[in-house]
Amino acid sequence: MTYKYKSIDLFAGIGGIRLGFEKAFGKNIETAFISEIDLNAQKTYKANFNDKFEICGDITKIDEKNVPKFDICLAGFPCQSFSLAGKRLGFLDDYKGLSRGTLFFEVARICEYHKPKVIFCENVKGLLSHDKGRTYTIIKNRLEKELHYKVFEEVLNSRNFGVPQNRERIYIVAFREDIAPKQFKFPKSNISTTLKEIIEENEVSAKYYLSDTYLETLRRHRARHELKGNGFGYQIRSLDDVAGAIVCGGMGRERNLIIDKRLSDFTPVTHIKGQINREYVRKLTPREWARLQGFPDDYILPLADVHLYKQFGNTVTIPVITAIAKKIKEVLDCDEK
Incomplete structure (x- = not known):
């Protein structure tokens, strides 16, 4: 079977962004590469996806030349250093010898070599205001001025997309300049629901x-x-x-x-x-947390609760990702014509 688009899943977590894109693109997308450093997240990921290749670990140790060719980069790079709940150290944040804030630049490194059509990132709302906006300016300048992408961003709230969770996140969509639209309109939604809809x-x-x-x-x-x-x-x-x-x-x-x-x-x-x-x-319960993020009930929860709470707290809201991915697909499909 020939897939129209190949994607890579960086900082893959438990595959939330991938699920959203697969829902939007259907059989027109195939995951070619996965990187996730957390071993427990890898276990949950493997329980739910049947890939023929192994998940790679530490992204800083991956040579960009060893990443297969791809069209779409999916990257939910770590939020801890930008979160309002954290210490907000940004690019100075050090964790086990790694600067979590600079992990965005690993995404940029891989994309600079492969020049995919689209780079999609999700992060906490605080990324926009961190260090008086300088942190996001650095990220945007790297994508636009050095990698030559046109960047669009929007803060969306999960509660408007059919899940009962008040969750604001920034979504970044960067199109390669040669295929970039003049404007990219993020999805508008006002589908409201309540907690009683997700209770066991x-x-x-x-x-x-x-x-x-x-x-x-x-x-x-x-x-x-x-x-x-x-x-x-x-x-x-x-x-x-x-x-x-x-x-x-x-x-x-x-x-x-x-x-x-x-x-x-x-x-x-x-x-x-x-x-x-x-x-x-x-x-x-963890299943209720999964539903708060829009995960389907056939999504397997293979680990102890303590790990599942962490994983669903770290992941993305799938209906929001799906809605954005559908808009991205419209742009890509127009370019194919």
Whole structure:
């Protein structure tokens, strides 16, 4: 079978960007190369994609000449150094000897050699304002002035694309100059939904319900912060509302608690202090987090919860990616005519 476009998946995570593009392009796209350094993310990726080649690890050790020819670069380069939730060190951020902020330049290095038609990146909204806008200016100048791409960017909120999550992210689409359109219009959407649409259909395990001791600790913690005038603390979300952003590292579970009165057995299944709370307060499950990101229910969750929370907090919202990818496909298909 001949595919129209070949793509590479850099900082691939668990394949969220790839899924969005495959949904938009259908049989007209084929993944030719994957790079992901996190071994647990690799396990989840392999459980869900049947590739005939191995996932490559550290992108800094990959020679661009060894990357197969491709048309579309997909790159959700790490958000930690730009996130509002992080230390916002940008290009100075060092992690295990690697500067996470400079990992964008690994994308640029590979794309400068191969000159694909499109470079697609996703990142946190804070990338735009980091260092008074200088960080994004550096990224844009690298793409436009040195690699000769025309860059378009837009901040979109996942809650407008049919998932109940208030999640703003920046999406960057860069077209090679010779095929670049004069304008690129990002998708507009106003499809709203609520948490009750993504809740598990059946009663969930007691392990997702908070202990009364822990719930009381959260209440005291929030009360202390409120006295100081801070807004930090746990939140119980109405099922008629949306979740707050699920974030990098799997944090934020306590900001997205719900009340689910279906629990029939209050016997703890894990070691907890106290008893399971009788107010029916629980965390969302990994499957519910997957749904918050628009992952299909046949997406396999092969690892322990702690890894899954981290992976879905780090990944992308598939319906947003799909909507943008459809717009990109329109431009590419016009160029083919």
